[in-house]
Amino acid sequence: MEKILHIRTVNDYFKWRDAELLHPLVSILDYSTLNLDQYSYKGYEGIHWGCYGVFLKDSKHCKIKYGGRDYDYDEGTLVFVGADQTVQLTQDANYVPKGYALVFHPDLFLGSDLANKMSSYTYFSYAVNEALHLSTKERRIILSLLDKIQFELEQNLDKHSKKLIVSNIELLLDYCLRFYDRQFLTREIPHQNSLNKFESLLSDYFTSGKPLKYGLPTVGYFADQLHLSSNYFGDLIKKETGKSAQEYIQTKLIDVAKEKVFDPNKSVSEIAYELGFKYPQHFSRMFKQQVGHSPKAFRNLN
Numbered sequence: 001m002e003k004i005l006h007i008r009t010v011n012d013y014f015k016w017r018d019a020e021l022l023h024p025l026v027s028i029l030d031y032s033t034l035n036l037d038q039y040s041y042k043g044y045e046g047i048h049w050g051c052y053g054v055f056l057k058d059s060k061h062c063k064i065k066y067g068g069r070d071y072d073y074d075e076g077t078l079v080f081v082g083a084d085q086t087v088q089l090t091q092d093a094n095y096v097p098k099g100y101a102l103v104f105h106p107d108l109f110l111g112s113d114l115a116n117k118m119s120s121y122t123y124f125s126y127a128v129n130e131a132l133h134l135s136t137k138e139r140r141i142i143l144s145l146l147d148k149i150q151f152e153l154e155q156n157l158d159k160h161s162k163k164l165i166v167s168n169i170e171l172l173l174d175y176c177l178r179f180y181d182r183q184f185l186t187r188e189i190p191h192q193n194s195l196n197k198f199e200s201l202l203s204d205y206f207t208s209g210k211p212l213k214y215g216l217p218t219v220g221y222f223a224d225q226l227h228l229s230s231n232y233f234g235d236l237i238k239k240e241t242g243k244s245a246q247e248y249i250q251t252k253l254i255d256v257a258k259e260k261v262f263d264p265n266k267s268v269s270e271i272a273y274e275l276g277f278k279y280p281q282h283f284s285r286m287f288k289q290q291v292g293h294s295p296k297a298f299r300n301l302n
Contacts, residue, residue: 008050026104082124211276
């Protein structure tokens with residue numbers, strides 16, 4: 001059984017790193033201040049997070065394992081870890097930690113606007129190979145916001161402290177949304193390749209026996225086939241097509257269903273099962289919602 005380190009609080013992380021904690025719900029760790037003797041993973045095979053972590057990595061020779069594969073950190077990348085995630089890390093003998101970690105607990109922004117916005121920062125569920133690669137200017141912005149948060153943490157807490165800290169974290173996360181949008185655009189060619197592969201996989205799904213075996217096609221299935229996290233895959237499809245991945249799949253499903261409905265030798269129930277539906281009535285309901293006619297009525301129209 002894997003030996004998992006549980007980081008339930010910000011204090012857990014800083015205690016593990018033998019670093020000074022300035023606030024129980026949020027703190028910034030400068031890796032250059034670490035005692036390297038304390039940096040060993042001590043046999044842990046994974047870390048389960050109960051907090052959020054934003055890691056600005058400036059070092060080589062560090063890997064994160066995701067989906068059974070190793071990915072190198074590039075210098076100057078941001079990696080995001082969401083609460084209730086487990087991450088595996090490995091490092092080689094030449095690894096010297098550099099960079100910063102912003103660790104904050106969900107309780108920090110209870111009652112604030114940020115609490116309602118956290119679900120919009122889908123990159124907290126991206127895989128590590130989908131890290132944010134910062135330009136020089138973008139890096140300066142991130143560092144300036146970390147400096148502002150650190151400044152507040154070093155002051156005597158007053159009635160303004162929480163608002164200013166949370167506001168700067170929110171601003172940092174909003175900038176990361178913008179920077180990811182830029183990254184989607186600058187990586188247009190590889191992303192287009194992913195979209196082409198998705199379209200090919202989707203067509204293959206319906207021409208094979210996979211619907212009978214696996215049921216209706218899911219976003220998660222195609223994300224796995226493309227070695228992407230579901231959130232990153234969904235955001236990629238949305239940016240490339242204007243539709244969510246689920247909407248894109250459903251459009252293809254209806255197109256295939258329209259063709260099958262014209263086969264007079266197949267009943268509506270047979271078509272429904274061939275498409276992956278467990279219950280024919282669910283197919284008929286979806287078809288009517290999308291096309292405006294039931295499958296039988298649509299067949300009779302043509």
